[in-house]
Amino acid sequence: MTAHLVLGSIGLLLALLIHGRISPAILFASWAGIYHLLGLASQQALLSSFSNPALATLILLLLVSLALERSPFLDLLSQLLLKGRTRLATLKLATFSSLASAFMNNTAVVGALLGTITQQRRHPASKLLIPLSYASILGGITTLVGTSTNLVVNSFVVEAGLPALHMFQFTLVGLPVALACIAVLTLSARLLPANASTGNDVRSAYFLEARVMPGSPMIGRSIEHNRLRNLEGLFLLEIEREGRLISPVGPAELLHAGDVLVFTGEVDKVQALQRFSGLAVFGAGADALLKSNLVEVVLSSESDLANRTLRDVDFRTMFDAGVVGIRRGDKRLTGQLGRIPLRVGDSLLLAAGPDFFQHRNLDRNFHVLNGSGVRPKMSPAQSTAALTGFALAIVLSAAGVLPLFSGLLLLLAGLLASGLLTLGEMRRRFPFELLVVIGSALTIAGVVERSGAAALMAGWMRALFDGYGVYAALVGVYLITMVLTELVTNNAAAALAFPIALGTARAFGVDPTPFIMVVAYGASAGFLIPFGYQTHLMVYSAGRYRMRDFLRAGLPVSLTYAAVVLALVPVFFPFRPS
Known part of the structure; x- marks a missing residue:
């Protein structure tokens, strides 16, 4: 009875994850x-889940990556990668980003190249950004540290009392998969649209200007007194006064004769301004002063703004910037911007005040596509030292000389001592949500195992595939994981699929390693829908994509990925009796 109740609760959890509101x-x-409250997980089991060695290693890796992502080498190489025809540039970009993602956080790799690709004019950015996102996934599956998903799976392996996965254990299958998919990706990229780059001509469509005429009764009265803060479909963004820009505009700001008021929102709602005496609307299109103040950002997966509105968070005060427009994929969102719930991956066009880049929470909330960097890049010498230290930690771990946890801990201490990483930055960017998800998922997996729910699922899998053999069961586990990763996040997919895989292997009496590996590969097989993977969300709005663009380019890659994984996993990880 308990097993059925636990399975029912897992089904409810999956439904809520797919719904996406929480x-x-x-x-x-x-x-x-x-x-825990129901007595299914003891206090010791709950706490031990959060002290899992593999989970601790993942947290250390992400903290070290905060410094590595500031290396200037990615920016320097991106200029070389984009030379040549579009297909050649796609191949070079995909190859390089997959190599970098094999050892660096793929979100950091995509974030480092995102601004360069969107600002260059050699190729349409929409031809390159989906390949960039896909290639970062393909590189991540080749090593233990290439993606958080692999380390998450390893944490489940360690929690289950099995031997930990090795650094290059993923390479045996991951490298052929990456090579095959990059070849297919280079060919399928021609199916992507050649969307126009976001330029000043596009941005100016967001603005509506009006001048305060001499003798207007609005002069000498505050913004709030003039009732300019709650206009239908329009929002007062900035004031240009005698060659200087007032941004953002506070409610107590007094209007002067000759002030140019810049509104944003639904610019066709000009009739909302007709009721103001002495206010002359003279065109849609911001001047050079306003345009120089524009910054484009993409909402990051770590952002505190996700699922909240601009009004909820008091965006102006928090960032010293006003939101000119919001784009989600290829659609510019209209209406009162302050009431629109933001989503990860939304592209925001900001009119930034003078203190915008001084705010310490920018790097957590945004990927900045243009304008100054959020934090200064490391010097070549600093970058070389940091990358050498990271490479040394990887090599020593692979050689069995020093555990990865110990190597990363020493590297983190060195980065802090040298000032390349600060405690403040670690506090701002600490992957708290990931820690909560994985630690809690380990507890849930333990309950699924101990309650008999895993054995019950394994029995169903055995009955379903008994006439077709263990290989059919392997294919079934892979397909379940792949569907889950498209519907929810990759780490959540791994957490939900792992107990099924482990139980199925035990039901068939074979070594669980091949089933564990297809969960790891399947949890990274999100190529069809932009909402299941962080890097897809990062490029979704920046490339002005539609859902069908991911389907067109992703379907050939997804089919190739599945075919190579399912062909090679049994070869390198055979079904030995347990």
């Missing part, structure tokens, strides 16, 4: 807490 961190933490 964050995975809240859902997983709630489920783990409920299981």
Whole structure:
């Protein structure tokens, strides 16, 4: 009876994850807490899940990556990668980003190249950004540290009492998969649209200007007194006064004769301004002063703004900037911008005040596509030292000389001592949500195992595939994982699929390694829908894509990926009796 109740609760968890209104961190933490209160998970089991060695290694890796992502080498190489025809540039970009993602956080790799690709004019950015995102996934599956998903799976392996996965254990299958998919990706990229780059001509469509005429009764009265703060479809963004820009505009700001008021929102709602005496609307299109103040950003997966509105967070005060427009994929969102819930991957066009780049929370919330960097890049010598230290930690771990955890801990200490990483930055960018999700997921997986729910699922899998053999069951586990990663996040997919894989292997009496590996590869097989993977969301709005663009380019890659994974996993990880 308990097993059926646990399975029912897991089904409810999956439904809520797919619905997407509640964050995975809240859902997983709630489920783990409920299981503990019901006596299904002891206090010791709950706490030990958060001290899992593989999970600790993942957190260390992400903290070290905060410094590595500031290396200037990616920026320097990106200029060389984009030379030549579009197909050649796609191949070079995909190859390089996959190599970099094999050892660096793929989100950092995509974030470092995103601005360069969107600002260059050699090729349409939309021809390159989806290949960039896909290639970062393909590089991540080739090593243990290439993607957080592999380390998450390793944390489940360690928690289950199995031997930990090795650094290059993923390479045996991951490298052929990456090579085959990059070849297919280079060919399928021609199916992507050649969307126009976001330029000043596009941005100016967001603005509506009006001048305060001499003798207007609005002069000498505040913005709030003039009732300019709650216009239908329009929002007062900035004031140009005698050659200087007032941005953002506070409610107590007094209007002067000759002030140019810049509104944003639905610029066709000009009739909303006709009721103001002495206010002359003279055209849509901001002047050079306003345009020089524009910054484009993409909402990051770590952002505190996700699923909240600009009004909820008091965006102007938080960032010293006003939002000119919001784009989601290829659509510019209209209406009152302050009431639109933001999503990860949204592209925001900001009119930034003078203190915008001084705010310490920018790097957590945004990927900046243009304008000054959020933090200064490391010097070549600093970058070389940091990357050498990271490479040394990887090599020593692969050689069995020093555990990866110990090597990363020493590297983190060195980065802090040298000032390349600060405690403040670690506090701002600490992957708290990931820690909550994975720690809670480990608790949930333990409950699924101990309650008999895993054995029950394994029995169903055995009955379903008994007439077709263990290989058919392997294919079934892969397909389940792949569907989950398209519907929810990759790490959540791994967490939900791992107990099924482990139980199925035990039901067939074989070594669980091939089933564990297809969960790892399947959890990274998100190529069809932009909402299941962080890097897809990063490029979705920047490339002005539609859903069908991911389907067109991703379907050939997804089919190739699945074919090579399912062909090679049994070869390198055979079905030995357990």
